[in-house]
Amino acid sequence: QSALTQPPSASGSPGQSVTISCTGTSSDVGGYKYVSWYQQHPGKAPKLMIYEVSQRPSGVPDRFSGSKSGNTASLTVSGLQAEDEADYYCSSYAGSNNFVVFGGGTKLTVL
Amino acid sequence: QVQLQESGPGLVKPSQTLSLTCIVSGGSISSGSYYWSWIRQPAGKGLEWIGRINTSGSTNYNSSLKSRVTISLDTSKNQFSLNLSSVTAADTAVYYCARWVTTWGHFDYWGQGTLVTVSS
Secondary structure, eight states: OOSBBOOSEEEEOTTOOEEEEEEOOTTTTTTOSOEEEEEEOTTSOOEEEEBTTTBOOTTSOTTEEEEEETTEEEEEEOSOOGGGOEEEEEEEEOHHHHOEEEBOOEEEEEO | OOEEEEESOSEEOTTSOEEEEEEEESSOTTSSSEEEEEEEEOTTSOOEEEEEEETTOOEEEOTTTTTTEEEEEETTTTEEEEEEOSOOGGGOEEEEEEEEETTTTEEEEEOOOEEEEEOO
16 A cells, blocks of 8 residues: 555546646645656656656656645646656655655556 | 666575665766665556665665665765565565655656566
8 A cells, every 4th residue: 555645547638637636644745845746658767747746857848737735736737648648656755764655656548 | 967777686586685786877876965765666556665875875764674675885886786685576576776856855867677576
């Protein structure tokens, strides 16, 4: 059982928007600004898409956005494209001992 | 451009020790505010953080694996290593090494991953 809770699947048609949630506790998501999101295509390493809740690394399309409210973080993908089909994992800093926790992952399908 | 590359045996026998090395290129492993981490992913499952080491050699481990894990740093070779003892089939997974950016709290660079199978 993962420390952070994500829906196992999400889907949308090309051009639509989809939001993936990530629920933790006040000891991780709710307690720190260090929430990040990773995209993983089959057989590939995870790729950073969002850090510090809502910051996009250089090269990540602005179709990807992040937010947080209380103990729940969210990733929104707007203007869905076929290449967005992948698994998405949220992650949160959880203090100096537990360090980092991950969500169980959400498989995003572009219909 | 920083690159990380895992290396080590792809097959380990039950009860033995799994040993992997992550070679870092494109930057010094001993500079900057980073933690060097190991993360694993069983087939079809999610990511699990194993442990981390900073540039001073200070370590932290996942409490569920703490009794079996050792992570070390070799600055002369610009690499860090993972040892996981007394392995079972449950330790079969793709193992990734990754760099954690302390200032902004995320993993920015990942290795490509290496599959380790525990089987006799």
